[in-house]
Amino acid sequence: MASRAQSLFDAGLIADRWIADYCGPRPRGDVLCSAGDSDRAAWRAIFEELAQTAGDSLSEAGERAQRQAEDIGTGFRIAGESEERPWPLSPIPLAISASEWAGIAEGVRQRADLFETILADLYGPGMLVRHGHVPAAVVTGSPWFLRPMIGLNPPGGHHLHFVAVDLCRGPTGEWRVLADQLRAPVGAGYALENRLAIARTMGGLQSRLNVERHAPFFAHLREGLAAACRRAEPRIGLLTPGRLNQSYAEQAHLARYLGFLLVEGADLAAIEDKLYVRTIAGLKRVDALWRRTDPRLLDPLAFDSTSAIGVPGLIDAMAAGNVVISNAPGAGVLESPAFAAFLPALATRLTGDGLRLPNIATWWCGQPREAAQVVDELGSMLVAPAFGVPTRALPGGRPVLGAELDDACRAALLADLERRPQDYVGQEVVHLSTMPVVIDGELAARPFVLRVFAARDAAGGWQVMPGGFARIGGEADVRASVMGEGVRSADVIIHGPERVAAVSLLPPVDSQHLRRNPGTLPSRAADNLFWLGRYLERGEALLGIVRVLLGHSISADAGGALARSTIERIVALLAADGAAPAPVGHRRTELVAMARTAMEASEGGWYSVRAINRQARGLGAVSRDRLASDMIRLLDAPHPTRGGLLDRAGSLQRRYAALAGLSAEHMGRSDGWRFHDLGRRIERAIKVVQMLRCFAAENAGADDLSTLLDLADSQISYRQRYLTGIARVPAVDLVALDPGNPRGLAFQVEVIVGHLARLPVLNDDGVAEPQQRIATQIAATVATAAPASIDADMLERLEARLYDLAEAIARRYFLQGAEPLRAGGLTLA
């Protein structure tokens, strides 16, 4: 106790010193330094917690928070393509008091309701345009105005289910809106991740400051979408553009957190105005989509006919009331800076009340008076593209400060303002308040922007996430236009005097029926897991051959030397697999070079262990919502570089073993696991047959058979059974036919038959499906074969049947076959 009190005391002293040093130069309009007494106490608590975790070192505190964020993130982040998350986490959260927050939340709710009202009119009766409250050209100028949505009443009655508002805090503490995000707001997943990381770094903070939690917000989002659906227990998909999208990781994380099915357009089919997902058990209804795709690509029949990622007929299904799409396509029309110019007046007209959260002042130049004002006051304004897309004078699509234009740019801008004034808005130059961040181990003041999220709940009202996603600028310059997207992020904590009840995403016990089946497995997910299994086995098998070759070449003196004919077989096997070019001779250096290529080549088109692992990693990336995070970490681990070739081979071997162990012991026995294991078993069965063909021919020598036993991990089993030297028939029996050998063929086939029997079938007529028939046939062949009767012909037939089996599984369960052709238009003259 004494030491705890001592450390608290010390931490308090350190916190006071940090704050005094930070506020000494009196940064203008800083959120900490200008805070009143109660807010100041909250900030002090944050710094005290920091000091307690990291002592006197701010850099240490920063590294801890970032490590936690990375640790949480690795489970769903794609390595290689984006090692760094877009906005690294700052260790210092943004603190906002519950009373100040109440005003912000009220303003966001008012805004979301206002947007819903405006959208209902724009895509409905159109009175706002007809009566001149919004010029038609402000609507038609937006690339997100989607005319095919006109007259479509969104199922559930709402266009909007999830919105975000970017807020800035001015130097005097007032909050204003910089931008609205109505299409597919990004960042809620990061907010969640930041909260987890900060909670782990500063464990005491949450209860000390009565920090409001995020879980109820996400529960409301889920229940709100479900309530809009027609069916009582709806299936909801998160529609992703795919893993190449920069926020795929966030999407996978949210899908897993919310219990939504992560789907791509190719997984879905609209049939007779209903939406289905292709699963291993056939087509299953989908009731709602939380979309993260460009709305124009959603349906090639309604919008962009060239879309290859859309679902033909989706919008018809929506129009028929059978699928809720959140947010409704076309909502983005209200995001444009041009529209912001009309919001204050619209708010007064439609709600009888001004905007609680004002916009930054905006003038749309499509009106003569406003255009003249912008031209007159150009030197004190920001000029931005009116619709967020590049214009002739702003080809980069970014706003410019009128005062900073050179003569040529200024002339170009004025000329285009004359020709196409509708493409531009003038905005006041906004100055941002700052918050403390750690830079080079010291506190520094940096401007920030806050993204606040709101979700529609089951009653149709808006719930605001308590907190949000703060983005922090990289430079001290406090002008909003200069800050851009920011370079780091911070957790946002709402602190209050009241204790916060612990709520988790788990629903009350009595409202939930038990489920042991984790639900729908989309065909594409099954396909990916199956191939992940196959690649891992394939890599492991190849590595096994490489290790045998290395053992001969490097540690030959220690007894690893093999007969020349065996070496020839190994070389031929590697060359036939395309793992490495066949060497001219069989000198040790040549063999080592071949082994190195087969294990490590990353270019030259060799099908090396490394190349196979790269494919496995890609499949792991798209299966993130279904794999344990330890598995993903192993899949993402870089190719080993330490030690000699043998060491690296050993390290890879251990990695494969760990992955196999994780999939055997850590994956739930779902259909997903079954497909993963099926992939492993089929690949292993094929490899065993190939090795038998290579090393157990009728003229096989002792080294051949020993190599076979090595590759099939069966040396020990053999020695336990047979005390004599290696003979062909017993070796073949052990590797091919003994069902008790877990590395042998018979064992794999038995497991395959078992898996196929437990997977869903399409008909309930009891007739075996093709993949089941082929598997049973292979099993019968293996079960009834005599070891002496296993010859080259039979092995060749078995291998072919195993490939047939893989084909039959793919045909039955995976997406394939028809690729969409475009019905081209007509020839034109």
Place this chain on the structure above:
Amino acid sequence: MMRYAIRHVTRFAYAEPVAFARCNLRLQPIDWPGQTVEDYRLTVLPGGRTAPARAQAGLAHVTRLVIEQSVHELTIESAANVTVDRPIPVPEAGDPTLAEIAAMARASRDASPLSPASYLYPSPRIAFDEPIADWCAEELDPQRGCREAAIALARRIQREFAFDPAATLVDTPPAEAFAKRGGVCQDFAQIMISGLRAAGLPAAYASGYLRTLPPPGEARLVGADATHAWVLLWCGPDLGWIGVDPTNGIWMATDHVIVAVGRDYADIAPIDGVVLGFGAQEMDVSVDVAPQD
């Protein structure tokens, strides 16, 4: 006044049978000032389900075609009788200036596909292009009368560009056709629209037909044996939409029949959609626009 019998046949042949097709057909001509569709018949072989489609981006009659049976060949025949009665426009000194129509379009209180406000901005297939903008601007002095400027620009395109079906494809962007100074009706229409919009003017893409055989003693128009494309410029509430044909350097009058109007080809493609299948497809189109006495 002219009365036309129009027959437009599209044949698709697939190397492998296709199992499932969903298409949007925009083949039935719309009614438009100066033209009336008297009767219309759509025939699809070997059959399929057709129904009117929901609202779409352009001004068009859209029919959704769904074929569920497996087919090797698909024939879509569109037949219409249309009367056209459109005077040849004559530019007048009192025409609104380009600056005036641009300002009126910006102030429009109509966001429908008939409104000039719908055609002020770049569209998916007609982007802004600076060389086109500068070249067209030579004919587009803001104080010039709108009809005079429209025909002057169309004639200039007809004079200075080569009709060359080998120069471009259906998805060639206007900037590329402009750089080549060649192309077909779609390219010329897109170039002219790009230039008009860059000057702040409301310009739409019209697709349709030309009469196949010219009146005795006149030359056959270019583009008469397939679907044709030209340009509509909104010239204020009194004159409405005025058509000019930059391929032939002429006004839209009684030789032209409008099928659909949109921001660009993507809005009004006569047939687009999705077919599930493998292999190659071949397409063959024939258009016949015969004057009836």
